Amino acid sequence: MFKKILIAEDFQDTNKGIVEALESRLQIETIQEELYCDKAYNRFKVAHEKGEPYELLITDLTFSENHVPRKLTSGKKLIDAVRAVDKNIKVIVNSMIDNPTEINPLFSEQEINGYVCKGRNSLNDLVNAIQEVYQNRTFVSPQLNLNTAGSVFEMDKYDLMILKNLADGFTKKEISEKLKKQNISPNSESTIDKKVSKLFDEFGAKNTHHLIAKLVKLGKI
Template sequence: MFQKVITTDDLDSINIAVIQALQELGIATIQHAKYCDEAFLKIKKAQMDAEPFDLLISDLSFKTDHRNEKLQSGEELIRAVKKEQPNLKILVFSIEDKNHRIKNLIEVEGVNGYVLKGRNSIPELKKAIKSIYAKDTIFVSPTIANQIGDKSLLEIENYDIELLKSLSKGFTQDEIGLQFKNNAIAPCGSSSIEKRINKLKIFFKANNNAHLIAITKDLGLI
């Protein structure tokens, strides 16, 4: 079992519950942090002291307060930690259930597990920790595993996501084309963008652009 674990959440009640679960698993050293910067500094110091953490358990959303934090979200913490300690196992414990965000964390950011917070999430968290340690495989809450494994969603590319995000912000096709050109996103021609939007409307069976945005928001793509 993991011997040194750090948990990051800005709610005391969650930190206490997670720490208790870790103690029940027999983990020897447990530390916690309420801020992403605090967690990163602890991970960095442990690495410098040649006593690195084995596992990071982190939420994604952190409320801002009087402190000026460099790392303001779980994603930012994960990216910073991956640069500092690439082999550190990372388990996300969050209420966030948007498919695309979860898929991105697993496929792009390289997290080792994702547990959805809920009524019975602590037993599931313990199961995830055991699974990641013993099998060295990715663990995803069963309630969302089927959704992010939906083959139809796998056909949606990052280009489509950027296009949908721009549409949701009210940009016209010409404005999106200019934005894509400035950010080296291709294709950026008005004709290509129009064809892609029509393809997405057919794919999602949307009647118009507003309907398309509503559907993709419900699916958690944007």
């Protein structure tokens, strides 16, 4: 089993819950917790330089702001920083995000080893994840179905781009002109009209205001 684990999680209650669970359920010599990405990174780096590196990083993705100035503002940045020093360190992300479009890039781009979605079973999932990752396997909380990322529930990139532009205040005419400049087709205002109207049906929206509000709430925009 891992001998040294580093935990980065800004919610104090969650942080303590994880430490307590790991101490009681796994045989790990050193479990170190930090509330800030920067502090976690410093601790990791010092240990690495002393030749006593951490073998596993467990980190949240979002870290709230407060008065303390920060260099590393998110779990993603922490992972990048840590991997730049030690590209072999194992990483498990522990977050409340359950959107496959956000989680998949963590595996494909940042090559994390496990993803645990916070919830009613997350401590059990986390223990399982640690054991799986220790065996060089990846782990994903079972309630997540990452395979559905490209399924019928996912909007295609084109539709998403249109909606993002609308949400950013561009008119359909402006979007049409943008597309023409970039030689992206289709690009007529009429087609954009129709694409958006189709999304009304798919998402049960009455108009564009409604659709945008829904999609932002769903985290798709």
